[in-house]
Amino acid sequence: MSISHVDDGQLHAYLDGELPQAEAWRLEAHLGECPACRGRLEEQRALIARAGELLALAAPPARDVPPFPSRPGDAQPPPPARWPARLPLAWAATVMLALAAGWYLRGEPPIAPAAPDRRAAAPHDTARTVPTRQAPESKTLAQQAPPAGRALPEADEAARSVAAAQRDQMISGSAVPNPQITPLDQAARAKPPPTPAAALAALAAPAAPLAVRWETIPWDTARVMLGVEPARIPNLPAVAKRRSAAERVVLVEQQLASGTVVRLHERPAAEGAPGMEVGAAAVQRVDVSERLARYVGNLRVEIEGALPADSLSKLLELVK
Amino acid sequence: MPDDLAEIYRSTFPALVRFLYRKVWDVERAEDLAQEAFARAVVHKPESVRGWLFVVAANMARDDARRAARERRHLTLLTSEPASAPAVDEAVHAEAERSRVRTALEQLTPRDREVLLLWDAGLSYDEIATQTGLARGAVGTTLARARRRLVEAFAAGERDEHIARG
Structure with a gap:
């Protein structure tokens, strides 16, 4: 040219x-x-x-301009019409509700598994004692505990914490042989490191009726089970799991960068919220002080691990 | 909130979302980031609001992408990404097109892509020059190259798909 x-x-x-x-x-x-x-x-x-x-x-879908935010982080919560679409703001609100309500309810009433499994030891006992020693509180709890699958009614806070801790450790042990949950387990279980002895003990113990294995299922299957898109936190990889084909409960597991694990238990809308037993049967093994569980609508939300301060404040701002 | 900022919000918010969407590829996330950018503008009261908004938004989108990448790394052992929703053919087609454009955009150099997206979001050559540090006279040249590469990369992507399908 x-x-x-x-x-x-x-x-x-x-x-x-x-x-x-x-x-x-x-x-x-x-x-x-x-x-x-x-x-x-x-x-x-x-x-x-x-x-x-x-x-x-590659343009975004046309949407209404949301109200003007008056302060940093003061993005408005979505109008009600947006809830069914499960948008992130709705999500932030959901998670925040779980936080607000669940923070002081942490260490939710534990599930009482069948008696043979009550052999789990107190949180700080060494693995060696697991199969043989029964912590004193354990007996009390076993007596208090209602039939398997039911939540413990109105137990005092201390008993609840201990029981929850026990349950966590016990389920942690029994979850070991499940290869599908291993990566998450290992990340989350860093605190009480699993020992071969604990694993053996768990294997030796009769299988807990409630600590059912959750099998990973394709997302499409989860969607078919629920009839709608399973709830999940956007922008975060998610794994869908179920316990059995007969039971229409979908567990969506997601892990934040911080290692915090968020689990969402969902049933087809017509069938109401998944029961408490669902949550307990999921793999859980983190220090109870860092675990929250709460119902939000028909959704059971569990958060394991610390939520970073910035996420927390962002969520707080969004909910305002 | 200052009235002029409210006016800018009305006129610029969709453009900012459009700009951010091509970076984070999630419309809700793009809206969140756009709102956050405006909220910061309320506090910082920049002189040239529009340009400032796009600078801040671009930075937030970059941080966001890094965080998302970190999260993906954390989950590589665990995840099988959920498949995209089975929808009517039309939606599937639109999604495929979007993803092809995305792939094509990703083949541009960061600067070419940035200039193209800023122009598409409605910024003037002057605003683009200020924001990117390019000479004003170089904006047209950059846009010419960016547009050509986008169109070529998209066409190449289509060709490859046809070959792959046989």
């Missing part, structure tokens, strides 16, 4: 209406006497149109 011709940049600027007036006049004068550049002008016009089309294909 000779100096006297116009370059593509000028043509684009011209077609974009961004060429300064004086340059535009010069360019138009040149185009008037140069068919080659006129041809290129049309090529570039088509190129700009095509690029615009492609970008439009």
Whole structure:
């Protein structure tokens, strides 16, 4: 291209209406006497149109402009109509509800598994004592505990904590042989590191009727089970699991960067919220002080592990 | 909130979401980030609000992408990403197109992509020059290259798919 011709940049600027007036006049004068550049002008016009089309294909869906946020982090919670779509703001609110309500209810009433499994030791006992020694509180709890699968009613806070801790450790042990949950287990279980002895003890113990294995299922299967898109935190990989084909409860497991695990138990809307036993049967093995469980609508939300301060404050802001 | 900012919000929010969407590929996330950018503008009261908003939004999107990448790494052992929703053909088609455009955009250099997205979001050459540090005269050249590469990369992607399908 000779100096006297116009370059593509000028043509684009011209077609974009961004060429300064004086340059535009010069360019138009040149185009008037140069068919080659006129041809290129049309090529570039088509190129700009095509690029615009492609970008439009990748445009976000048109949505209403939300209300103006008045302070940083003060994004408005979504209007009610947006809830069914399970949008992130709705999600933040959901998780926040779980936090607010669940924070002081942490160490929720434990499930009483069948008696043979009550051999789990107190949280800080060494693995060696697990199969043989029964912690004193354990007996009390076994007596207090209602039939398997039911929540412990109105136990005092201390007993609840101990029981929850026991349950956590016990389920932790029995979860060991399940290869599908292993990666999460290992990350989350860092605190009380599993020992071979504990694993053996768990294997030796009769299988806990409630600590059922959750098998990973394809997302499509989960969707079919629920009849709707399973709830999940957007932008975060999720794994769907179920206990059995007959039981229409879907567990969606997601892990935040911090290692915190969020589990969502969901049933088809017509069948109400999954029972407490569902949560307890899931793999759980984190220090109770860092575990929350709460119902939000028909959804059971469990959060394991610390929530980073910035997430917490962001969630708080969003809920306001 | 200052009235002029409210006006800018009305006129610029969709453009900012559009800009962010091509970075985070999630419309709700894009809206959250756009709102956060405006909320920060209320506090910082920048002189040139529009340009400032896009700078801040671009930074937030980059941080967001890093965080998402970290989270993905954490979960590589665990996850099978849920498949995209089975929907009517039209939605599947639109999703495929979007994903092809995304792939094509990702083949651009960061600067070319940034300039293209800023222009598409409605910024002027002057605003783009200020934001990217390009000379104003270089914006047209950059846009010309970015557009050509986008169109070419998209066409190449389509060709490859046809070959793959046989």
